[in-house]
Amino acid sequence: MRFHSRKWVKPEDLNPNHTLFGGKLLAWIDEEAALYSIIQLENERVVTKHMSEINFVSSAKQGDIIEIGIDVVKFGKTSITLKCEVRNIMTKETIITVNSITMVNLDSFGRPSMHGKTAIEFIKDRVKK
Numbered sequence: 001m002r003f004h005s006r007k008w009v010k011p012e013d014l015n016p017n018h019t020l021f022g023g024k025l026l027a028w029i030d031e032e033a034a035l036y037s038i039i040q041l042e043n044e045r046v047v048t049k050h051m052s053e054i055n056f057v058s059s060a061k062q063g064d065i066i067e068i069g070i071d072v073v074k075f076g077k078t079s080i081t082l083k084c085e086v087r088n089i090m091t092k093e094t095i096i097t098v099n100s101i102t103m104v105n106l107d108s109f110g111r112p113s114m115h116g117k118t119a120i121e122f123i124k125d126r127v128k129k
């Protein structure tokens, strides 16, 4: 799994228990999944269709730095299914795992559209083409 993004846990990210608010973390994960899918599928019209159960394993506190990892589980016809792990860089602990996030590639009318992708592509390889 590749960890693409880091986030700094700030006061506005906390819950009343003074730890990282779960809803904020899910928003970061959803954005990361969307960005990853948009880049992989080379289409800015990609939406979140389904997210599997989530497992909050540990938490983070103000000042911690966390990193968000994404990997591809499956390339479908119009969809891409990802998995995600978020780690606390300070404590080395896993904060959350999401086993399945399905993103759907849309056409300009908002309908599912075949993306034609079958494997992860890297920007450096695209530049060489």
Ligand SMILES: CC(=O)SCCNC(=O)CCNC(=O)[C@H](O)C(C)(C)COP(=O)(O)OP(=O)(O)OC[C@H]1O[C@@H](n2cnc3c(N)ncnc32)[C@H](O)[C@@H]1OP(=O)(O)O
Residues within 6 Å of the ligand: 030, 031, 034, 046, 047, 048, 049, 050, 075, 076, 077, 078, 079, 080, 102, 104, 106, 110, 111, 112
């Ligand atoms: C980044 C964001 O925050 S986006 C905002 C939140 N998301 C949204 O607003 C999306 C709202 N939903 C929608 O607009 C519609 O449900 C759509 C357009 C995404 C999909 O419409 P559907 O009629 O369900 O599409 P359809 O049945 O053709 O399925 C499309 C793909 O999704 C997959 N899919 C559909 N339902 C599910 C599900 N419950 N779980 C996993 N995958 C699913 C299908 O297998 C198919 O994949 P494939 O073509 O690779 O085999």
